[in-house]
Amino acid sequence: MISKDEVKHIVKLARLSLSEKEIEKMQKELSAILDYVEKLKEVDISNVEPFSMKLKNIFRKDSAQSQKPMAKSQKLIEMAPQKKENYIKVKSVLK
Amino acid sequence: MIAQIHQSLIKKEFSALELCQKYLERIKKFDQKIKSFLTLSEDLAISQAKKIDEMISQGREIPILAGIPCAIKDIILIEGLKCTAGSKILENYVAPYDATVIKRLKENGAVILGKTNLDEFAMGSSTENSAFFKTKNPLDLKRVPGGSSGGSAAAVAADLCAFALGSDTGGSVRQPASFCGIVGLKPTYGAVSRYGLIAFASSLDQIGPMTKTVEDCEIVFDVIKGKDEMDSTSIELPITNYQSPINELKIGVPKEYFVEGIDLEVEKLIKEAIKEYEKRGVEIQEISLPHTRYALPTYYIIATSEASANLARYDGIKYGMSNVKSQISNLLDVYLNTRGGGFGPEVKRRIMLGTFSLSAGYYEAYYKRAQKVRQKIFEDFEKAFKDVDAIFTPVSPTPAFKLGEKIDDPLKMYLSDVFTVSASLAGLPAISITCGKTKNLPVGLQIIGKPFSEKLIFEIAKIYDTK
Numbered sequence: 001m002i003s004k005d006e007v008k009h010i011v012k013l014a015r016l017s018l019s020e021k022e023i024e025k026m027q028k029e030l031s032a033i034l035d036y037v038e039k040l041k042e043v044d045i046s047n048v049e050p051f052s053m054k055l056k057n058i059f060r061k062d063s064a065q066s067q068k069p070m071a072k073s074q075k076l077i078e079m080a081p082q083k084k085e086n087y088i089k090v091k092s093v094l095k
Numbered sequence: 096m097i098a099q100i101h102q103s104l105i106k107k108e109f110s111a112l113e114l115c116q117k118y119l120e121r122i123k124k125f126d127q128k129i130k131s132f133l134t135l136s137e138d139l140a141i142s143q144a145k146k147i148d149e150m151i152s153q154g155r156e157i158p159i160l161a162g163i164p165c166a167i168k169d170i171i172l173i174e175g176l177k178c179t180a181g182s183k184i185l186e187n188y189v190a191p192y193d194a195t196v197i198k199r200l201k202e203n204g205a206v207i208l209g210k211t212n213l214d215e216f217a218m219g220s221s222t223e224n225s226a227f228f229k230t231k232n233p234l235d236l237k238r239v240p241g242g243s244s245g246g247s248a249a250a251v252a253a254d255l256c257a258f259a260l261g262s263d264t265g266g267s268v269r270q271p272a273s274f275c276g277i278v279g280l281k282p283t284y285g286a287v288s289r290y291g292l293i294a295f296a297s298s299l300d301q302i303g304p305m306t307k308t309v310e311d312c313e314i315v316f317d318v319i320k321g322k323d324e325m326d327s328t329s330i331e332l333p334i335t336n337y338q339s340p341i342n343e344l345k346i347g348v349p350k351e352y353f354v355e356g357i358d359l360e361v362e363k364l365i366k367e368a369i370k371e372y373e374k375r376g377v378e379i380q381e382i383s384l385p386h387t388r389y390a391l392p393t394y395y396i397i398a399t400s401e402a403s404a405n406l407a408r409y410d411g412i413k414y415g416m417s418n419v420k421s422q423i424s425n426l427l428d429v430y431l432n433t434r435g436g437g438f439g440p441e442v443k444r445r446i447m448l449g450t451f452s453l454s455a456g457y458y459e460a461y462y463k464r465a466q467k468v469r470q471k472i473f474e475d476f477e478k479a480f481k482d483v484d485a486i487f488t489p490v491s492p493t494p495a496f497k498l499g500e501k502i503d504d505p506l507k508m509y510l511s512d513v514f515t516v517s518a519s520l521a522g523l524p525a526i527s528i529t530c531g532k533t534k535n536l537p538v539g540l541q542i543i544g545k546p547f548s549e550k551l552i553f554e555i556a557k558i559y560d561t562k
Contacts, residue, residue: 007447014403014450015410015427016443017435029444030451032506037392037461043468050466051473053284053298053522058327075191081417090412091419091426 001031097163097257097311104151104162111151111162115144115206118164122208122255130230131240131249133169134177135209140164143206160318161204166256168247169210170217171302172291173197180293181215181225184409184416184437194291195326196260196302196319203318208256211246215439216406217267217295219243220511223502224441231498232275234536238495241271247305248275258306258315264295265394266491266515268303269527273490273539276529278312278556279305283546284522285330288323296401299519309528309556316549332547341375341558347382347483352514357492360533365489368530368540368559375558380483384475387517389468394516395509396452396465403449406442409434444505473521480545485555488514490527490539518543528556
């Protein structure tokens with residue numbers, strides 16, 4: 001069973017906010033799911049490499065992909081909830 | 096069905112505009128009950144249809160999808176239209192560009208009617224996790240259409256579109272196709288570009304066609320597949336037309352799929368379908384995929400880990416819902432408030448599980464172990480495919496269940512994907528076709544193939560489809 005403090009720690013890492021009630025529910029549900037995945041411990045994984053897609057690196061030229069790169073980036077900046085001139089505005093990180 | 100519509104359009108039996116309006120009328124009449132669409136794109140549809148009619152009247156040749164009305168799962172971007180991913184956090188998000196599959200559909204003249212409902216961020220098996228409303232199964236309104244592509248499946252089944260696109264991470268195209276009695280394909284990983292598909296679990300996500308017939312599925316797949324420079328995991332398919340007589344086919348039936356918690360009626364129908372293939376000269380062989388029982392726990396570790404990283408982008412800063420304008424004074428609280436308020440319970444649960452599996456102290460025991468078991472699952476298939484050309488299994492252990500039946504028990508809900516996650520983990524193509532009904536509810540047969548053997552899968556599926 002995962003502890004309440006552990007749940008709170010994960011909430012913090014995940015950048016979520018949960019109410020006290022949600023945390024209690026999450027503790028129960030996560031514990032049940034973690035009990036279920038316990039059975040992975042039955043599998044002999046000695047000498048097994050983790051799965052990989054066996055993909056190859058694909059490169060392209062480091063150049064603008066569209067003819068009007070500014071128009072595209074403008075469109076994306078427009079979507080930000082807060083902006084100033086051509087920048088996305090955020091709250092202060094340091095006091 | 097698509098080929099017939101195409102012929103009728105060419106012969107001018109009806110115009111693309113008339114066809115489009117007919118479907119829009121049907122949506123307005125029937126979708127109040129089914130609730131498969133989140134957004135209608137009437138203007139876009141009508142302008143596309145008019146363009147096709149103009150081409151026809153000029154006597155120009157039109158592509159097979161030209162003028163064919165379709166619906167798109169609301170997790171695939173269409174420029175200028177809202178794309179919510181079924182989430183409050185993207186409730187007012189308008190897509191700034193077309194996904195590659197949309198670009199290809201548009202180039203081929205398909206008429207896009209609207210965006211369909213889904214579980215929030217494609218996380219769920221019933222479409223009940225949509226932040227907006229629940230979609231009903233058109234065959235029984237008390238039941239779920241499956242998920243997460245439940246809106247697309249319901250829309251196709253109710254003839255509210257000629258075909259639809261869904262996305263499949265652990266069964267989200269195949270399971271709703273099975274529940275609604277249609278055809279759904281999850282292509283080989285890399286067969287279809289994911290550019291413009293809102294990411295859930297990037298090593299598993301694939302866009303797939305949801306259609307009335309296998310022939311339609313192939314037509315749509317042929318249009319959307321192929322390499323795209325915007326998705327470096329996409330590749331040009333080494334797919335060749337399959338030309339081998341039925342009596343040279345050997346198909347495996349894994350014994351592990353007929354044990355745990357499968358509905359007896361489902362088991363009976365699947366076995367009857369397999370017998371039917373045998374009658375037609377296909378050689379059936381029992382095989383073993385020994386790690387089958389570990390596929391679901393492996394999937395839930397890997398998919399949630401990837402999701403926790405992918406969904407970190409919803410931070411209230413770049414786009415989507417945001418509390419940045421409130422009285423909050425620091426950046427961290429913007430994140431916490433936006434995400435705490437914007438995500439629904441299942442999404443939070445999965446972000447939590449994924450964050451846990453990747454966190455210091457647990458990474459080795461959970462995420463890394465799961466990746467190793469994933470390798471074992473992959474090797475099971477590799478070994479099996481040395482002997483057989485394809486594999487038959489059920490799609491889901493039960494037919495469509497009742498609304499509300501599993502929503503309070505996440506683990507019970509996860510079990511409806513128990514037969515579909517293995518092919519996802521191994522990156523293999525798999526199709527769901529209807530092989531019968533129990534108490535009027537359809538049951539799907541899953542055909543899993545080797546990587547990039549979609550053509551063979553279609554040929555095998557057609558044997559049954561034309562029964």
